[in-house]
Amino acid sequence: MTNVTMTVNGKAVSGDVEGRTLLSSFLREGLGLTGTHVGCDTSQCGACVVHVDGKPVKSCTVFALDVAGAAVKTIEGMANADGSLGVIQQAFQDHHGLQCGFCTPGMVMSAAALLADNPKPTESEVRHYLEGNICRCTGYHNIVKAVLAASGQDVAAVAAE
Amino acid sequence: MPKDGGIGASTVRREDIRFLTGKGRYTADINLRGQAYACFLRSEVAHGRINRIDTAEARAMPGVLAVMTGADFAAMGGNPAGWHIPSRNGEAMKEPKRPVLAHGKVRHVGDAYAVVVAETLEQARDAAGAVVADITELPAVVDMAQAVANPDLRVHDEIANNVCFDWGWIEDNRAAVDAAFKTAPHVTTLELVNNRLVPNAMEPRASIGDYDPGTGDYKLYTTSQNPHLSRLLISAFVMGIPENKLTVIAPDVGGGFGSKIYHYGEEAAVLAASRALNRPVKWVADRSESFLSDAHGRDHVTRIELATDLEGNFLALRTETLANVGAYLSNFATATPTFLHGTLMAGPYRTPLVYVNVKAVFTNTAPVDAYRGAGRPEATFSIERVVDKMCRELKLDPVAVRRKNLIQPDQYPYTTPVGLVYDTGNYPATLDKLIEIADFSGFEARRAESARRGKLRGLGLSTWIEACGIAPSNLVGVLGARVGLYDAATVRVNATGNISVMTGAHSHGQGHETVFAQIVSDKLGIPASSIDIVHGDTSKIPFGMGSYGSRSLAVGGSAMVKAVDKIIAKGKKIAAHMLEAAEGDIVFEDGKFSVTGTDKSKTFGEIAFSAYVPHNYPLESLEPGLEETAFYDPANFTYPAGAYACEVEVDAETGRVEVVGFACADDFGNVMNPMIVNGQVHGGVAQGIGQALLEAAAYDDNGQLLTGSYMDYAMPRADDLPMFTVDHSCNTPCTHNPLGVKGCGEAGAIGSPPAVVNAVIDALHRGGHTHVTHIDMPLTPSRVWSAIQN
Ligand code: FES
Ligand code: FES
Numbered sequence: 001m002t003n004v005t006m007t008v009n010g011k012a013v014s015g016d017v018e019g020r021t022l023l024s025s026f027l028r029e030g031l032g033l034t035g036t037h038v039g040c041d042t043s044q045c046g047a048c049v050v051h052v053d054g055k056p057v058k059s060c061t062v063f064a065l066d067v068a069g070a071a072v073k074t075i076e077g078m079a080n081a082d083g084s085l086g087v088i089q090q091a092f093q094d095h096h097g098l099q100c101g102f103c104t105p106g107m108v109m110s111a112a113a114l115l116a117d118n119p120k121p122t123e124s125e126v127r128h129y130l131e132g133n134i135c136r137c138t139g140y141h142n143i144v145k146a147v148l149a150a151s152g153q154d155v156a157a158v159a160a161e
Numbered sequence: 162m163p164k165d166g167g168i169g170a171s172t173v174r175r176e177d178i179r180f181l182t183g184k185g186r187y188t189a190d191i192n193l194r195g196q197a198y199a200c201f202l203r204s205e206v207a208h209g210r211i212n213r214i215d216t217a218e219a220r221a222m223p224g225v226l227a228v229m230t231g232a233d234f235a236a237m238g239g240n241p242a243g244w245h246i247p248s249r250n251g252e253a254m255k256e257p258k259r260p261v262l263a264h265g266k267v268r269h270v271g272d273a274y275a276v277v278v279a280e281t282l283e284q285a286r287d288a289a290g291a292v293v294a295d296i297t298e299l300p301a302v303v304d305m306a307q308a309v310a311n312p313d314l315r316v317h318d319e320i321a322n323n324v325c326f327d328w329g330w331i332e333d334n335r336a337a338v339d340a341a342f343k344t345a346p347h348v349t350t351l352e353l354v355n356n357r358l359v360p361n362a363m364e365p366r367a368s369i370g371d372y373d374p375g376t377g378d379y380k381l382y383t384t385s386q387n388p389h390l391s392r393l394l395i396s397a398f399v400m401g402i403p404e405n406k407l408t409v410i411a412p413d414v415g416g417g418f419g420s421k422i423y424h425y426g427e428e429a430a431v432l433a434a435s436r437a438l439n440r441p442v443k444w445v446a447d448r449s450e451s452f453l454s455d456a457h458g459r460d461h462v463t464r465i466e467l468a469t470d471l472e473g474n475f476l477a478l479r480t481e482t483l484a485n486v487g488a489y490l491s492n493f494a495t496a497t498p499t500f501l502h503g504t505l506m507a508g509p510y511r512t513p514l515v516y517v518n519v520k521a522v523f524t525n526t527a528p529v530d531a532y533r534g535a536g537r538p539e540a541t542f543s544i545e546r547v548v549d550k551m552c553r554e555l556k557l558d559p560v561a562v563r564r565k566n567l568i569q570p571d572q573y574p575y576t577t578p579v580g581l582v583y584d585t586g587n588y589p590a591t592l593d594k595l596i597e598i599a600d601f602s603g604f605e606a607r608r609a610e611s612a613r614r615g616k617l618r619g620l621g622l623s624t625w626i627e628a629c630g631i632a633p634s635n636l637v638g639v640l641g642a643r644v645g646l647y648d649a650a651t652v653r654v655n656a657t658g659n660i661s662v663m664t665g666a667h668s669h670g671q672g673h674e675t676v677f678a679q680i681v682s683d684k685l686g687i688p689a690s691s692i693d694i695v696h697g698d699t700s701k702i703p704f705g706m707g708s709y710g711s712r713s714l715a716v717g718g719s720a721m722v723k724a725v726d727k728i729i730a731k732g733k734k735i736a737a738h739m740l741e742a743a744e745g746d747i748v749f750e751d752g753k754f755s756v757t758g759t760d761k762s763k764t765f766g767e768i769a770f771s772a773y774v775p776h777n778y779p780l781e782s783l784e785p786g787l788e789e790t791a792f793y794d795p796a797n798f799t800y801p802a803g804a805y806a807c808e809v810e811v812d813a814e815t816g817r818v819e820v821v822g823f824a825c826a827d828d829f830g831n832v833m834n835p836m837i838v839n840g841q842v843h844g845g846v847a848q849g850i851g852q853a854l855l856e857a858a859a860y861d862d863n864g865q866l867l868t869g870s871y872m873d874y875a876m877p878r879a880d881d882l883p884m885f886t887v888d889h890s891c892n893t894p895c896t897h898n899p900l901g902v903k904g905c906g907e908a909g910a911i912g913s914p915p916a917v918v919n920a921v922i923d924a925l926h927r928g929g930h931t932h933v934t935h936i937d938m939p940l941t942p943s944r945v946w947s948a949i950q951n
Binding site for chain 1: 173177180189362363414416448449839840844846848870871877879880
């Protein structure tokens with residue numbers, strides 16, 4: 001066991017981990033931040049996406065020790081300071097961009113990373129960017145709509161319904 | 162206009178807040194004090210004799226608490242099939258025991274034969290690697306035709322030819338159907354495969370067993386669509402735990418699509434391990450385990466024939482299907498290819514004569530059971546593909562042919578030749594609506610534009626019907642069901658006037674917490690924010706059948722409305738006493754009980770308070786309290802229906818298909834929350850397009866799963882799909898439930914696969930590749946390209 005220290009959602013945290021402990025397990029089991037989900041074992045589903053130093057990362061593919069000292073942001077850190085939903089989260093609710101909610105944390109984190117890079121993406125840019133996040137429930141229609149709406153674009157034109 | 166937040170409003174979902182902030186509570190998120198971790202050992206061969214399982218080394222590993230094998234569970238009962246389907250000759254179906262852990266033999270890759278429990282997950286995994294299983298590999302049966310034909314290959318030693326049953330529906334009609342084929346002016350024949358799928362709810366299965374040595378109570382947290390069913394199966398059939406000593410909790414569940422209806426052996430194993438160790442035992446599947454051990458879906462091989470006159474009027478339809486049930490019978494494996502498939506083979510059409518034959522076949526593959534749509538997608542695909550083929554053979558317009566064969570709006574109730582009575586519908590209306598919203602008239606221009614880019618554009622259609630809210634219990638009992646198919650709800654008005662609704666339905670993405678509150682709010686005139694929906698915990702909710710088969714609203718919602726009606730009836734009695742009026746003079750409206758024709762009234766809150774503080778109360782004739790439970794057993798199925806259109810572009814050079822447009826005109830009866838209904842359709846259509854173009858669970862000849870991860874199993878991703886156009890304005894309310902609802906959860910997955918395939922064939926024909934009459938799903942580039950080349 002090795003002690004690892006990092007910042008998660010703005011707070012300094014530390015814990016004992018094995019060399020093989022994944023960041024996703026450290027967040028979920030070590031810190032109790034169960035908003036980060038694990039949907040696969042081949043780095044394909046994106047349910048586990050978090051931000052490490054501002055970049056989207058599949059937390060099931062990095063070891064906790066590898067991000068020692070980094071600033072990690074998870075879905076638990078996405079709401080506004082007063083606890084209300086952040087812009088992307090609110091857009092997901094307004095446009096019914098989630099059903100079972102399992103893919104949702106990863107979707108929101110990926111969407112946030114996209115909009116940080118590309119504040120006004122096209123529909124096809126959104127679809128392409130979210131290729132690494134699988135959702136089995138929504139058919140993506142309302143996720144795409146939510147991301148476009150979160151970017152401030154008028155979604156009535158893209159999707160009548 | 163819907164009341165604000167009431168029935169018909171697109172209220173945003175209250176459950177979203179917790180899901181969007183990482184506060185959802187899925188089974189894997191739950192950690193109990195002192196919990197140990199389970200890791201299952203699964204067969205690497207499709208068929209094998211277990212000679213010996215040596216656990217000594219594993220038991221000695223650090224942190225290991227227990228190693229259990231099939232032998233430890235041999236005395237327990239099997240996980241039963243929920244529906245008995247007799248063969249045409251009256252023989253009972255074959256029901257081999259499905260043990261908690263494989264014993265004697267393993268029968269599919271992934272069949273669990275041992276479980277290791279340790280202090281940590283890592284220790285459990287490490288120790289699992291030290292279990293030595295001496296298993297002699299036996300020849301595997303994977304292909305259904307071979308399973309039926311080769312008497313030497315047996316999945317279960319006692320079942321020759323691997324046939325579970327040979328079912329005819331309706332057997333008495335067979336001669337008439339055959340006679341019609343003999344004299345028919347035209348017969349179209351199609352052999353097709355309904356590809357095997359893996360449901361792939363994004364949350365893998367997980368279970369925590371928690372035995373309390375102090376009280377002898379068991380608790381099971383599990384990823385279930387219907388906790389009461391799991392409790393019943395575990396109690397009455399598998400473990401013999403008294404039902405009142407077992408609580409099953411299905412907390413937030415990350416999608417189900419059928420795969421979480423069933424009881425699985427891992428649930429019994431963690432309960433037994435917890436009992437043995439006196440501490441909680443947790444298991445969370447990894448995705449690879451899910452691929453190997455979740456119940457798969459579809460997997461039919463069908464020959465369908467359609468007899469018509471030369472104008473395309475349907476005269477008779479006949480099918481023969483081999484339906485794969487895998488190595489063991491999952492709980493609804495026998496109902497899915499029969500009563501959820503054969504009874505739907507009339508579709509929305511007036512075909513006068515229909516006969517269906519289904520042989521269910523054991524193979525050395527994972528169990529196959531209901532997956533979104535369950536039997537109805539298979540029926541719809543077969544019908545809609547053969548209709549399209551017939552139109553091409555006779556050079557008839559597929560829209561016109563469908564239109565003239567549809568059941569007409571004045572023909573309800575309509576009794577089909579396969580035993581269903583459709584209560585209401587308007588199929589021509591949804592077809593007309595589809596033609597409008599999919600802009601059929603603009604297709605030619607779009608096709609020409611695609612052609613300029615070197616692409617073949619095609620338009621495909623399907624008109625479909627399904628049967629939801631399967632019922633009534635007494636009828637399905639006659640047909641072989643071993644469960645009731647009602648649902649239940651309790652409406653508990655608290656003393657302060659807010660309300661808890663305990664529902665037997667279970668939400669794993671459907672948004673019940675929002676929609677059910679809308680309905681109760683609408684009926685009682687109480688703000689939705691004062692209404693809580695409780696589900697998923699057998700210690701809190703009345704005995705319900707959970708959610709599957711698009712039944713939550715039609716059955717569970719109806720029970721809830723019945724319970725609300727009882728609340729109102731009792732409230733009127735209390736109000737009559739308080740207002741010193743006759744009960745018959747009390748009217749209830751907008752949350753107020755008033756004496757008709759006067760300004761005397763009591764609010765709902767005042768009545769609730771009086772019920773719990775009964776100082777001014779008719780105690781001599783009325784019990785205190787304001788809580789009512791209702792069970793609702795539907796009089797009939799509901800029959801959602803619709804018309805779907807798919808537009809594709811095919812690249813003839815590569816065979817790649819792109820879905821460029823998809824439109825749905827649905828009739829779901831009354832719609833409670835349009836936003837949620839649209840979302841259900843989107844999700845279903847995505848799964849249907851996935852089936853048509855991308856997804857296939859493939860085994861090799863030795864029974865190895867070739868598609869055991871997301872690297873090999875192609876899930877639809879955001880850039881595989883277009884925006885969808887959906888409409889449900891052509892609604893004919895269901896005639897026999899109080900909300901007039903029909904169900905919308907499965908529609909998208911039912912209507913879409915044939916529309917996609919019909920569109921691709923259409924594109925190829927328009928591009929001159931008229932030799933292509935059918936391509937089996939999934940229509941991968943290589944399959945489409947090969948079809949073009951031949
Ligand atoms: S859990 Fe990380 S990609 Fe699936
Ligand atoms: S909302 Fe269920 S997987 Fe996306």
